[in-house]
Amino acid sequence: MRISWPAGGHITVSTRASLNEGDQSVSYIEVRDLKKTFTVRKKREKGQFFRQKDLVTALDGVSFSVGKGELVGYIGPNGAGKSTTVKILSGILTPESGSVRVGGRIPWEARREHVRHIGVVFGQRSQLWWDVPILDSYSLLKDIYRIPTGDYEARLKELTQALQLEPLLRTPLRLLSLGQRMRAELCGSLLHRPELLFLDEPTIGLDAVSKLSLREFLRWENKENGTTILLTTHDMEDIAALCSRVMVLGHGRKLFDGKLPDLLEQYDTVRTVSVRYEGSAPALQLPPGVTLSAEDGSLSADGELRLNYAPAQMPTAQLLALLQEAGTIREMTLQPENIDHLIAAMYREMDL
Amino acid sequence: MRAYLTVFRMRLRMELQYRGAMIGGILCQMFFGIVLVALYRALYAGHPQSVPIAHVTTYVWLQQAFFRMMLATDPDLLDKIRTGDISYDLCRPVDLYGFYYARIGAQKLMGSLMRGIPMLVVAALLPYGWGILPPASPAALFAALAALLLGLLCMCALENITMAFTMRTLDPRGIQSMLNLLMVTFSGNLLPLTLFPDSWQRVIRLLPYAQLLDAPIRLYTGDAPLSEALWILTAQGIWATVLILLGMALWNANRKRMILQGG
Numbered sequence: 282m283r284i285s286w287p288a289g290g291h292i293t294v295s296t297r298a299s300l301n302e303g304d305q306s307v308s309y310i311e312v313r314d315l316k317k318t319f320t321v322r323k324k325r326e327k328g329q330f331f332r333q334k335d336l337v338t339a340l341d342g343v344s345f346s347v348g349k350g351e352l353v354g355y356i357g358p359n360g361a362g363k364s365t366t367v368k369i370l371s372g373i374l375t376p377e378s379g380s381v382r383v384g385g386r387i388p389w390e391a392r393r394e395h396v397r398h399i400g401v402v403f404g405q406r407s408q409l410w411w412d413v414p415i416l417d418s419y420s421l422l423k424d425i426y427r428i429p430t431g432d433y434e435a436r437l438k439e440l441t442q443a444l445q446l447e448p449l450l451r452t453p454l455r456l457l458s459l460g461q462r463m464r465a466e467l468c469g470s471l472l473h474r475p476e477l478l479f480l481d482e483p484t485i486g487l488d489a490v491s492k493l494s495l496r497e498f499l500r501w502e503n504k505e506n507g508t509t510i511l512l513t514t515h516d517m518e519d520i521a522a523l524c525s526r527v528m529v530l531g532h533g534r535k536l537f538d539g540k541l542p543d544l545l546e547q548y549d550t551v552r553t554v555s556v557r558y559e560g561s562a563p564a565l566q567l568p569p570g571v572t573l574s575a576e577d578g579s580l581s582a583d584g585e586l587r588l589n590y591a592p593a594q595m596p597t598a599q600l601l602a603l604l605q606e607a608g609t610i611r612e613m614t615l616q617p618e619n620i621d622h623l624i625a626a627m628y629r630e631m632d633l
Numbered sequence: 634m635r636a637y638l639t640v641f642r643m644r645l646r647m648e649l650q651y652r653g654a655m656i657g658g659i660l661c662q663m664f665f666g667i668v669l670v671a672l673y674r675a676l677y678a679g680h681p682q683s684v685p686i687a688h689v690t691t692y693v694w695l696q697q698a699f700f701r702m703m704l705a706t707d708p709d710l711l712d713k714i715r716t717g718d719i720s721y722d723l724c725r726p727v728d729l730y731g732f733y734y735a736r737i738g739a740q741k742l743m744g745s746l747m748r749g750i751p752m753l754v755v756a757a758l759l760p761y762g763w764g765i766l767p768p769a770s771p772a773a774l775f776a777a778l779a780a781l782l783l784g785l786l787c788m789c790a791l792e793n794i795t796m797a798f799t800m801r802t803l804d805p806r807g808i809q810s811m812l813n814l815l816m817v818t819f820s821g822n823l824l825p826l827t828l829f830p831d832s833w834q835r836v837i838r839l840l841p842y843a844q845l846l847d848a849p850i851r852l853y854t855g856d857a858p859l860s861e862a863l864w865i866l867t868a869q870g871i872w873a874t875v876l877i878l879l880g881m882a883l884w885n886a887n888r889k890r891m892i893l894q895g896g
Contacts, residue, residue: 406720410647421640425636
């Protein structure tokens with residue numbers, strides 16, 4: 282018998298995600314009832330004298346707390362308010378109401394003191410100077426954050442090794458590829474050893490190899506230096522590979538806060554299993570919650586039996602045992618639903 | 634303080650990279666200089682003015698040589714504001730106004746020195762009545778250099794005010810073209826301020842634009858005697874302070890109402 286797992290192996294998610302469990306006893310970020318609205322001016326309609334203004338609520342009472350050393354994923358559809366949260370937490374924006382404490386500081390009030398302790402990577406923006414070698418940009422950052430020379434050199438060495446940046450240090454930013462640039466940006470954001478790192482879609486546009494090495498680096502940084510990391514992304518693989526905890530945001534509200542497997546379980550409604558038996562397929566008495574995939578209820582043309590089942594109703598192990606009893610299995614494929622599909626189903630259900 | 638000096642130094646070095654732009658700028662400014670000088674010579678051939686022609690040509694050459702100090706914006710900074718990359722600068726433990734002031738200062742200083750020095754050398758080789766005169770006296774030269782420095786400070790402050798407005802409108806062109814028109818007119822770039830009617834001159838000299846290049850040039854040519862130097866430098870200093878304070882206030886106001894658009 283051979284059980285072939287589909288590529289990606291989402292089933293192993295739960296074990297991988299629990300690798301880095303943060304110390305939750307001390308909460309580092311405290312957010313209470315955060316609200317932020319933006320005014321959007323619209324095109325003037327015919328016959329109206331003034332332009333219409335619309336109030337868009339980006340955050341509508343969001344609360345959460347994050348412990349030191351946690352690696353938290355922050356997801357939600359476009360326009361859910363993820364970036365707004367990051368901008369408020371990093372002291373760029375001032376919210377209308379609500380309280381925020383990051384390491385005991387109010388970000389937008391003690392901006393200069395606050396930003397000394399945080400690092401930010403905006404996946405779609407650049408902090409390094411376009412026309413100069415990245416090493417020069419780093420030495421500017423050294424002076425901006427007043428990093429002592431010895432400390433700076435040790436940290437730079439550590440980061441360039443972990444990010445494989447040594448050969449690129451004397452290259453101007455404009456000559457780097459997207460993946461190299463993202464690594465260079467990450468190094469720049471971590472030079473001053475921030476306690477907290479915000480990553481806003483860090484893997485956007487990266488190829489598979491770059492993504493994997495970026496994730497590995499983030500895990501290393503989190504473990505080695507205890508850096509608290511808050512990650513916003515649309516890439517569910519990022520979350521699955523990195524985050525012990527995930528928060529879902531939609532319409533400016535927090536909709537879920539917990540472990541990724543728990544989130545998936547809620548929306549993991551339908552799975553498919555395909556079985557091929559030695560010889561002809563035995564007649565099966567299908568238990569409740571299990572149906573044949575094919576609409577006419579027949580086996581597929583090549584003698585393969587395809588079943589849909591709901592894991593909540595019929596645990597996978599129980600179904601497998603049942604199938605094995607029925608005959609000698611030659612080949613079997615378990616098809617868990619893709620995480621993206623699950624998230625899409627979740628967004629649909631939450632009416633996002 | 635280190636950070637501001639480092640950003641100043643980095644911008645100086647970066648400006649040095651743009652040698653093609655430097656050659657283009659020199660050729661362009663030489664052309665304008667020669668056309669303007671020829672124009673004033675033609676004007677003087679018909680109607681000699683109270684100011685000697687050699688003073689006018691000196692004025693024109695100095696204006697052209699330091700043109701880059703006046704009309705040059707840092708495209709990187711405007712791009713940062715337009716694209717939102719400025720959000721990174723907001724995440725730095727520095728004063729943004731000072732940080733950008735240092736950047737703008739470096740660009741203007743290096744940009745105008747790179748263009749100005751070769752141009753002044755060429756202008757000094759031109760015959761009397763076409764080229765540039767030596768300074769009225771060594772003391773006048775020192776006074777002029779001090780005034781030039783203060784003029785640069787005013788200039789950077791003005792530029793930073795334009796930046797502050799750009800953060801509101803997201804497009805610098807409107808405010809820039811308006812302010813630039815005021816600037817070329819009242820700084821003496823279009824027409825030397827010494828050729829304006831005396832009653833106009835008294836008013837124009839009080840404006841911030843006259844502090845940029847007109848003040849140092851008048852000290853250089855001796856048009857403003859050394860006895861007035863202290864008064865001129867004080868006026869420049871006052872304007873520099875006022876403009877810097879205004880710019881800081883605008884930047885602080887912007888910070889409070891800022892929105893960063895897009896993800």
